Amino acid sequence: MSVNDEFLVAAQSLLGPRGLTRDADLITPWLTDWRGRFHGAAIAMASPADTNELAGLMQLCSHHRVPVVPQGGNSGMSGGATPDGSGTALLLSLRRMNAIRSVDVAPREAVCEAGVVLQTLHDAAAAQGLRFPLTLGGKGSATVGGLIATNAGGTQVLRHGSMRAQVLGLEAVLADGRVFDALTPLKKDNRGFDLKQLMIGSEGTLGIVTAATLRLQPALADRVVLWAGIDSIRDARKLLLHVQNLAEDILEGFEVLPEHSLDAVLALLPAARAPLNGRHRWHALIELAADNAGAAALPGRAEELLTSAFEAGLLEDATIAANEAQAEAFWTIRDEISPAERALGPAMQHDISVPVAAMADFVTEAVAAVEARYEGTTAIAFGHLGDGNVHFHVLAPKGADRAPWEASQGKEISSFVHDLVTQWGGSISAEHGIGQLKRDELGRLGHPVQLDMMRAVKAALDPLGLLNPGKLVPPCG
Amino acid sequence: MSVNDEFLVAAQSLLGPRGLTRDADLITPWLTDWRGRFHGAAIAMASPADTNELAGLMQLCSHHRVPVVPQGGNSGMSGGATPDGSGTALLLSLRRMNAIRSVDVAPREAVCEAGVVLQTLHDAAAAQGLRFPLTLGGKGSATVGGLIATNAGGTQVLRHGSMRAQVLGLEAVLADGRVFDALTPLKKDNRGFDLKQLMIGSEGTLGIVTAATLRLQPALADRVVLWAGIDSIRDARKLLLHVQNLAEDILEGFEVLPEHSLDAVLALLPAARAPLNGRHRWHALIELAADNAGAAALPGRAEELLTSAFEAGLLEDATIAANEAQAEAFWTIRDEISPAERALGPAMQHDISVPVAAMADFVTEAVAAVEARYEGTTAIAFGHLGDGNVHFHVLAPKGADRAPWEASQGKEISSFVHDLVTQWGGSISAEHGIGQLKRDELGRLGHPVQLDMMRAVKAALDPLGLLNPGKLVPPCG
Structure with missing residues (x-):
């Protein structure tokens, strides 16, 4: 048997028929990202039933050097949950782990497994007179695990903060199959590095989120x-x-x-x-x-x-x-x-932030700079002014053909916008994450010291590089 | 010249007479911790004037393999800023870097260097009709850098969170002298791992905080x-x-x-x-x-x-x-x-937390368990009920001699209390940190996976082990 065959036999035995499939009909829908921009391949799709099964699976992956691409609702905006085209990776669905273990009214906390869909959490909180104060367009498919792995935002960040601020406790499986258990919520805990903060927003490159204790709020009256x-x-x-x-x-x-x-x-x-x-x-x-x-x-x-x-x-x-x-x-x-702006024709979209105090000036200057430099384009900014986060769209000149324009001038415009944002001390990804979409831009514009620190932390926690390879962390040089 | 002499000559040349001293009269007061429980020695005390000087100093320390013990106001509770007795470490005072670079009213932010004293920050915020909502007993000496490095708490955590929640941006010098610059505050930023979270609460073992952008609040009326x-x-x-x-x-x-x-x-x-x-x-x-x-x-x-x-x-x-x-x-x-409880006689003090919802039950059970097991002792708990954080004191039986009681029964009681806290899913250090005081207890009771993760991150960011050695991170096995 090849190494892959050995791995598949062992994984099948561990996970059972519901937990592992190679059926293309079942897998294919999950191999293209939400926006249809990235397509990948996988040796199989695993759907473990619980944290223990996932821990065993990661031991196998580690032993056989099989890379893993974790996936929640597959509604990410940056291709972070789509494997590459090599077909060497295991697609790991967390969707079966979808229990809401508890909703506690007095401390206002919910313990959710990674596969709980955001809308389901909203409903469960509402049933107890509470609410989970984070929402976004993909709420019918986005999962708790994916929201944490991408530190999701939305329109309520102004008051309640992004996903990071909602996470009171966290459980994750590491690359070698060990379980990081910090699920018990402690409002004060100074026993060293706050490791759960590392997992939040790491897009599955440092560990696989399996469950979380989340902060709830009183229902709105x-x-x-x-x-x-x-x-x-x-x-x-x-x-x-x-x-x-x-x-x-x-x-x-x-x-x-x-x-x-x-x-x-x-x-x-x-x-x-x-x-x-x-x-x-x-x-x-x-x-x-x-x-x-x-x-x-x-x-x-x-x-x-x-x-x-x-x-x-x-x-x-x-x-x-x-x-x-x-x-x-x-x-x-x-x-x-x-959708309305998209209906007007091709456009490059940028999910950017600058310091809140600078946002008005930035938008004024950036709109003028883009339109002056790229004749016929229209630049517009809309969104979360209070968070210093706008969606900055640049519409193509009238009559431009989508595909060629996006690949040539559109690409250049995105670089120009990202350069501007960087000069203003801002972020080229305010809420959508890096994934594979912006990894090269992060490598080009990220602070070299921070990129090195990210690589060092990545190598420390995933020395074999098995967790979501090719995503988020730009390679050296 | 010995290696140390070479280092000292180079450091003196870099920092000038105000920036480096070997005068025992000047250094000695800083070699004993706030509570007088730990005493250390140092080859010299460095007081760099700015981030660039500190970066150059750390390059020297890295080159000459000189360990560094960062220190703010020296008002920590766990000996985290006191060098060991070997005299090989450089004591690094951040107190000269004490500028408040700005207090901005509209975004309600202050940019402070590490050496700014908490009371000074309170006053500067008040002068602008704002406030910094974190306070504690040592506010006349505790510095912003130390408060961040220890993720300080206090009585206002219930409403405003601990120091971590106040930090919008951060600058730190790494072990090799490179500067981690994340000082610009972005309310939304999903460009990968939130590295500043790693620095907060790391007690100077991963980097040396040099400046921070802090969140202010409207003044109380x-x-x-x-x-x-x-x-x-x-x-x-x-x-x-x-x-x-x-x-x-x-x-x-x-x-x-x-x-x-x-x-x-x-x-x-x-x-x-x-x-x-x-x-x-x-x-x-x-x-x-x-x-x-x-x-x-x-x-x-x-x-x-x-x-x-x-x-x-x-x-x-x-x-x-x-x-x-x-x-x-x-x-x-x-x-x-x-102080009032201390005046009654010898006592073991424990700074502990459990989940907020469990605190009342924990206190009831823990008081009974301690008093039943250790005849003549009196256990009391007081403090931040809303944070799940109490100070749990166990008073010695009447007439006990302080030193021998603390060293024998007192020590055993502390282990017993820490065991209980751990069984309840709590923390043996809610707000005072680990330092050298609790490092062995953390090694004994910490989750092995989390301890390994801490060691891996520590080795990744400080491969030579120069930053605050002997503090916080328990050694292997």
Whole structure:
């Protein structure tokens, strides 16, 4: 038998028929990433039932030197869960490990296995009068393990932080099959390096997240959604500071979009209506929300906030959603920007961040710089102003053919944008991660000392290089 | 010249007369730890003026294989900043690097060098109408670098988190003199491992913190301090949950103490008065606080909270401090527990945590177990109930001689307490760190996988073992 055959026999024996398959019909759907940009191959797909099985499997992988590509809901944006084309790697699905072990009301904690789908967690928390305050487009497929491995973000980071801030405890299987058990949540623990922080956001390159203890929040009792028309993104920043000064305790979201994006959504969705009558160069979508303790005061505080912002000259016009249906309609506009902009033609999309205080200036300068340098392009920025994180899209000149434009000018534009972001002290990946999509850019633009530290830590915890090879960590030189 | 002489000549040339001294009068005060339990020796004391000088110094240390013991205010509790007795290490003071580079009001951030004293930071933030929400007994000497290296805690962790939660950006010098620069604060950044998390709480064993960008909070406009008499620590836990349900947004502190500790403070401080008239087995000190936006509602909410807690049968008696002087007097009782208990005779002190939900049960069981097993001892627990962190003191039987008791029965008791904590899934160091004091206990009780991971990361980032040798990381087997 070849080494691979020996491994497969042993893995089959360990995992049983449900735990290992080589059936192409079952595997193929998981070998292409969410956006359809990366395709890979695998010797088999493993679906262990629990942490012990996975630990045994990793011992086998380690013994036979079989690389492993962990995968949750396969809804990542950077190809981090897609194997390369060599077919040497084992595709490791965590989806069978999907138990919510507990939801505890008093400490407000949930213990979830890696394969729990985000929407399922939302529902389980809601059933106990609680909520898990992180959500994103892929909530119907994204899993807890993947959210942790990628330190997922979303629109609620402003108030609650990204996935890292929700993780109170963590369990992971290491490259050699040993189990890192830090699942018990301790609010204070100074027994050395906080190793679970290393696992969070490591995209499966240091260990495979198998379970986590997650922080829950009280359920929201009420929300108020506002829409404001604003003259400039600098004014939007001032408005954000105004809201933070007066109502930070109830500020659940603060998103901005330019006129261009609103028009694009209105063109895409015939049923959508502009929230305001006049035209404004910028728009802000603001959500205020409170639990039971603060719900009664919420409408009054929202009114006061708008009045004071008007008086301070921070906005041109504004409206408060009259009911939940209108609130949803406002959010639909925000959520449909990406597809609406894509419908206009080819575009390069960049998930970037700079220091929050610099974001307004950065957007103003970057839009002008890109449009001046690349004639006919349109640059737009929208998203999480309060987090210093915008999605920066550059639309191709009218009439450009998608594939050739993306491969030539589009690629050059992305490098240009990433250079700019780096000059501003920002990040070329604010929330989508590095995966295989941005590994070379990270190698090109990352701080050499930090890249060396990452390589050193990677070599220390995965000396055989079996965990998600080719992802995240740029190779030397 | 010997290797050491060569090193000293080069270091003197690099740092100048202010930057390096071998004068015993200047060095000796820094060779004994805060509590006077550890004494060390050093070949010299270096005090670099800036990050570049320190980087050059570490290149020299690396070249000459000179170990380095970083030190901030020397107010640590675990001997983490005291060299061993060999005299081979360089004592590295960060106290000259004490500039507050900026305090920015809009993003509420301060950029501080490592040597900035906590009280100085408090004052600088207050001057801008802001505050830095972490404080502790040693605030007049503890430095930002030391607070980060030890992930310091205090009484405000309940609301604001420990030092880790305050660090938005970080700069550190590595063992080989390279500079890890992650000082620019990005609210969202998914470019791989969050390496600054590794530095926080690593006690100078992975790198030397030189500067940090810290999160500030709005200044408090008002506070209400309550004192409650309670029948049991389980009721105290129920009261905590009650307060969290109704007033989590203004809950600044929740400390508990047993009758024994109150009596000890009243005995130590003749001017102190019991906040309540009757006797109660347990007491809770609760601070509610709000910034400008919430100050007006504060007194009313405090009254409501007490009324509802009475009605729910959660407390026996309670009082609200009538003025700021009385509020301070309540806090003085809390702050003087440690000296008051020490004045009663020899005691073993343990800085421990267990999951918050388990704390009341743990204390009840642990007190009974210790007192049953060690005749004549008195076990008491007080502190941060809301963090699952109590200071667990075991007083010697009456008449015991301090030194022999501590060395024999005292030591055995500490092992017993640490065993119990470990069985409950807790930590043998909640906030004071490991240093040299608890390194062997960590080696004895730490999870073998986690200890191996720590050793692997340590070897990866400090392959020559020059950074704070003998601290934190237990040696193999």
